[in-house]
Amino acid sequence: MATKKKSNTLKLKFDTAWPYAPAPESRSAAQIKDRYELFINGEWQAPLSKKYFGTINPATEEKLSEVAMANAADVDKAVKAARNAYEKTWRKISAKERAKYIFRIARIIQEKARELAIIETLDGGKPIRESRDFDVPTAANHFFYYAGWADKLEYAFLNKKAEPLGVAGQIIPWNFPLLMAAWKIAPALATGNTVVLKPAETTPLTALKLAEIIQEADLPPGVVNILTGAGETGAAIVNHPDINKIAFTGSTDVGKIIQRAVAGTNKRVTLELGGKAANIIFEDAPLDQAVEGVINGIFFNQGHVCCAGSRLYVQESVAKQVIRKLKDRMESLIVGDPLDKNTDIGAINSKQQLATINKYLQIGRSEGAEMYESACKLPNKGFWCRPTIFTNVAQSNRIAQEEIFGPVLSILTFRTDDEVIEKANNSPYGLSAGVWTDKGSKIFNMTKRMRAGVIWANTFNKFDPTSPFGGYKESGFGREGGLHGLLPYVELKNI
Amino acid sequence: MTGKGPQTTLPDFSISPRIDQVGVEERASRFTKRSIKNETKMNGLKLVLNMIDLTTLEGKDTAGKVKQLCYKAMHPHDAVPGIPTVAAVCVYPSMVSIAKKALEGSGIKVASVATAFPSGQASRAIKIADVKYAVQQGADEVDMVISRGKFHEGEYNFVFDEIAAVKEACGEARLKVILETGELGTYDKVRRASDIAMYAGADFIKTSTGKIQPAATMPVTLVMLEAIRDFYYKTGKMIGMKPAGGISKSKLALHYLVMVKEVLGDDWLNNHWFRFGASSLANDVLMQIVRAKTGLYQSANYFSAD
Numbered sequence: 001m002a003t004k005k006k007s008n009t010l011k012l013k014f015d016t017a018w019p020y021a022p023a024p025e026s027r028s029a030a031q032i033k034d035r036y037e038l039f040i041n042g043e044w045q046a047p048l049s050k051k052y053f054g055t056i057n058p059a060t061e062e063k064l065s066e067v068a069m070a071n072a073a074d075v076d077k078a079v080k081a082a083r084n085a086y087e088k089t090w091r092k093i094s095a096k097e098r099a100k101y102i103f104r105i106a107r108i109i110q111e112k113a114r115e116l117a118i119i120e121t122l123d124g125g126k127p128i129r130e131s132r133d134f135d136v137p138t139a140a141n142h143f144f145y146y147a148g149w150a151d152k153l154e155y156a157f158l159n160k161k162a163e164p165l166g167v168a169g170q171i172i173p174w175n176f177p178l179l180m181a182a183w184k185i186a187p188a189l190a191t192g193n194t195v196v197l198k199p200a201e202t203t204p205l206t207a208l209k210l211a212e213i214i215q216e217a218d219l220p221p222g223v224v225n226i227l228t229g230a231g232e233t234g235a236a237i238v239n240h241p242d243i244n245k246i247a248f249t250g251s252t253d254v255g256k257i258i259q260r261a262v263a264g265t266n267k268r269v270t271l272e273l274g275g276k277a278a279n280i281i282f283e284d285a286p287l288d289q290a291v292e293g294v295i296n297g298i299f300f301n302q303g304h305v306c307c308a309g310s311r312l313y314v315q316e317s318v319a320k321q322v323i324r325k326l327k328d329r330m331e332s333l334i335v336g337d338p339l340d341k342n343t344d345i346g347a348i349n350s351k352q353q354l355a356t357i358n359k360y361l362q363i364g365r366s367e368g369a370e371m372y373e374s375a376c377k378l379p380n381k382g383f384w385c386r387p388t389i390f391t392n393v394a395q396s397n398r399i400a401q402e403e404i405f406g407p408v409l410s411i412l413t414f415r416t417d418d419e420v421i422e423k424a425n426n427s428p429y430g431l432s433a434g435v436w437t438d439k440g441s442k443i444f445n446m447t448k449r450m451r452a453g454v455i456w457a458n459t460f461n462k463f464d465p466t467s468p469f470g471g472y473k474e475s476g477f478g479r480e481g482g483l484h485g486l487l488p489y490v491e492l493k494n495i
Numbered sequence: 496m497t498g499k500g501p502q503t504t505l506p507d508f509s510i511s512p513r514i515d516q517v518g519v520e521e522r523a524s525r526f527t528k529r530s531i532k533n534e535t536k537m538n539g540l541k542l543v544l545n546m547i548d549l550t551t552l553e554g555k556d557t558a559g560k561v562k563q564l565c566y567k568a569m570h571p572h573d574a575v576p577g578i579p580t581v582a583a584v585c586v587y588p589s590m591v592s593i594a595k596k597a598l599e600g601s602g603i604k605v606a607s608v609a610t611a612f613p614s615g616q617a618s619r620a621i622k623i624a625d626v627k628y629a630v631q632q633g634a635d636e637v638d639m640v641i642s643r644g645k646f647h648e649g650e651y652n653f654v655f656d657e658i659a660a661v662k663e664a665c666g667e668a669r670l671k672v673i674l675e676t677g678e679l680g681t682y683d684k685v686r687r688a689s690d691i692a693m694y695a696g697a698d699f700i701k702t703s704t705g706k707i708q709p710a711a712t713m714p715v716t717l718v719m720l721e722a723i724r725d726f727y728y729k730t731g732k733m734i735g736m737k738p739a740g741g742i743s744k745s746k747l748a749l750h751y752l753v754m755v756k757e758v759l760g761d762d763w764l765n766n767h768w769f770r771f772g773a774s775s776l777a778n779d780v781l782m783q784i785v786r787a788k789t790g791l792y793q794s795a796n797y798f799s800a801d
Binding site: 010012013014015016017018019020021022023129133284285286287288289290292293324328332341342438458459 | 529759
């Protein structure tokens with residue numbers, strides 16, 4: 001066996017020996033109905049619109065179910081139910097009672113964790129490993145956490161009385177469907193508000209499962225209403241005059257429209273929008289762990305993450321080494337059937353999103369950046385994108401400025417601390433950032449000067465219900481999670 | 496590589512790459528999430544068995560014990576056809592000639608611990624003599640221990656020179672350098688010791704003697720595999736890896752294989768480049784192989800207790 005080769009031609013091989021046999025999670029463990037109605041006032045109601053639309057599995061393009069399309073009249077019905085529940089029951093019952101209901105939701109989510117994970121993966125395309133180990137448990141944790149706050153609000157806001165706002169209209173995205181529903185519903189309920197929630201058009205199923213859970217938890221009718229639909233449904237929620245608060249997570253473009261729509265009304269708003277996070281590796285960083293953090297930062301959930309570390313800044317002295325390590329690591333990423341327990345990267349959420357990603361791959365190449373994708377095979381059906389990195393990227397390139405929302409990393413280099421701070425902050429976004437260095441003082445210097453709502457040091461994409469999340473600049477305003485996540489749902493009164 | 500000396504300019508070992516504890520432990524746990532099924536499991540189990548250095552390192556070792564162990568190495572479980580042998584039998588120097596004779600013609604290597612194993616607290620002359628004796632008795636491989644005391648004192652040159660001297664004394668025998676990671680304290684130091692050992696001429700780096708807890712762990716092994724990868728890219732030279740101690744279950748051994756596969760790739764997935772130092776692992780692997788073939792677990796009484 002040759003043990004010595006020229007080092008410039010060295011390459012590790014990852015593809016032939018000892019391949020993993022398929023290890024699919026059983027689809028039959030999940031119950032999906034052929035058709036779902038709207039969940040209004042604690043019961044399933046046919047839409048006044050009389051319209052339905054299909055939801056597909058993006059990994060196979062097969063239709064999973066069809067769901068109701070709520071129109072403005074349906075939204076009005078749901079808001080009335082929510083208002084009624086708010087006035088008659090939810091604001092009146094004791095905080096301890098509210099907590100009991102929320103705890104109940106959390107526990108049922110845990111009981112049905114496997115089914116929820118399978119449905120999340122089927123409907124959204126994300127690997128089962130992620131929906132099983134991240135999405136579903138974290139969603140349950142959010143309900144547990146805010147259930148704990150419900151009867152302790154006087155300790156969250158000392159010397160003030162925290163009163164609920166009323167009816168919250170909540171619009172959530174398709175990247176973490178169940179988890180985003182939890183982020184929105186849990187603090188609203190804990191503070192005594194009622195909810196009208198709209199899941200994203202391409203991923204309605206786990207929110208509808210959550211409606212079943214809410215029914216099972218025996219919440220008073222109308223406290224939580226779940227309406228499926230598209231952009232018009234969302235617009236009807238935003239424009240409904242009897243809604244007191246809008247919480248939106250999604251694109252910056254839609255966020256701007258919402259802000260215009262609510263201007264001049266007395267609706268409260270929180271927006272959690274796009275991002276183009278800078279992930280910064282200094283030459284003294286623990287490089288192998290940094291590379292792993294970069295991989296998780298950009299390829300987690302196919303890069304469909306608003307806080308994804310999509311701009312990598314590497315100090316020039318270690319750039320070559322880091323890029324080689326990244327490429328090796330990319331070769332061991334398994335792309336394919338999201339239900340397979342060994343899959344690292346699943347399907348792109350929708351045809352439309354795949355087109356957006358492909359557009360940016362084209363832009364990157366035409367801007368002169370060097371594109372590298374992993375060598376993996378892709379399935380024939382469904383929407384797929386290989387893990388991709390661009391090197392030789394300039395700050396002025398569009399792939400370094402605009403949110404791609406896919407498994408695509410732009411790599412830029414820098415020389416000094418000041419230079420990288422300036423480049424990192426040179427973005428309309430400011431949701432998250434990462435710093436990798438072995439030097440503690442450098443971490444403090446960097447985190448102090450970076451304009452982003454969440455900054456990770458020597459790690460990336462870590463979430464916890466106790467930790468507030470939200471953006472600077474065009475990444476939005478308001479915080480979700482933690483004590484701070486209560487604030488957007490209360491009116492504080494000095495007595 | 497004997498006599499050629501180190502191949503590139505020596506790095507400053509005090510600035511070996513830093514390791515982040517949280518990150519490396521998280522990455523190591525990720526390998527345990529791989530689902531190993533069907534033919535992958537069967538092939539993996541056979542591979543694990545074929546990578547074992549079947550070990551007996553006790554004060555009470557006798558010729559009788561070593562001969563029985565050697566028979567087990569060659570015939571792990573004859574009741575089932577198609578089961579591979581282990582890679583090597585690992586013994587003290589005094590038992591090398593017995594093992595050599597018992598294993599003659601089988602292709603199974605004889606590995607001998609040396610250099611005042613396990614503490615390494617002896618003079619260089621005694622250590623070298625220990626190595627030369629083992630090699631002269633017929634050892635194909637020598638498992639040395641580094642001077643951990645000197646390493647903690649920051650005497651990296653001492654540690655380096657000692658490894659280089661032992662390598663020279665090994666002649667044709669392959670040298671495994673035991674870092675005794677359970678005594679090093681941090682992943683940073685594991686990485687530094689790995690770098691020193693490889694640049695000084697190790698053919699293998701090995702975690703532990705098996706006499707100290709903790710012995711091999713997945714994060715420690717990951718740090719060492721990453722050191723091997725970096726060394727390979729710098730010098731073009733492949734170095735073997737041997738986690739030893741504490742790996743007694745097949746499932747854990749398969750997790751280690753996953754780690755090797757995903758960090759170093761296909762070239763390291765054989766017993767020339769990867770070994771398990773273990774004594775009780777073999778029977779668990781055999782039990783799992785029989786389970787996979789028949790669908791039934793047999794009692795431990797069906798597997799020879801050597």
